[in-house]
Amino acid sequence: MDKKEFTQSIEAMKIQLYKTAYLYLGNETSAMEAVDETIFKAFKALKKLRQPQFFNTWITRILINECKKELKRLKRMSPRENLPIEKYDEVSYDQLPLKEAIAKLSEELRCVVILRYFSGYTLSETAKSLDIPQGTVVTRQRRALNLLKLELSEVE
Known part of the structure; x- marks a missing residue:
């Protein structure tokens, strides 16, 4: 290049x-x-x-x-x-409960959520970016989504 x-x-x-x-x-x-x-x-x-x-x-x-x-x-x-x-202009992230819930996640879970859902990376791209196996990305993603769901259901 x-x-x-x-x-x-x-x-x-x-x-x-x-x-x-x-x-x-x-x-x-x-x-x-x-x-x-x-x-x-x-x-x-x-x-x-x-x-x-x-x-x-x-x-x-x-x-x-x-x-x-x-x-x-x-x-x-x-x-x-x-x-x-x-x-920040991005309305989807700047919703206060979501922002706070993501901030409460551990760093490893937060990285996966940010790359997958806000930066638009695929599973394999996320795995390569974080230098972890793709299966680990899937596990962390599932765990993060469950924690976010639990956290956001408590907010409502």
Whole structure:
């Protein structure tokens, strides 16, 4: 993959990358910072990409790692509850009970839900992005959906 193809691929994915980062971090500024850092690191490591057909999962993996680093950094600075949650145009996620229920999930379950349902990844793409077996994705997805169903039924 050359620089021009990289630029075209990033342009095609930038909204998806931002949505994934925002859903993961819950903060517009942090999400933009994570996406910027992801693009920079991906560009620097472009020669390490052996199979260009896996570009999307490769860059998503980099993004998830950047989001994890950002969460650790934010956690050190102040407790998670005190972080400002900024408004986001995506109505389906910004419904308060759903947002809170997803935030209560463990990190491994939350990753699967975000990638599968909000970023539109398939089971195999999610598995590759998280570097786990596809069966594990199915199990985590089922567990997360059951917990969300239980949590949201309590809210009503």
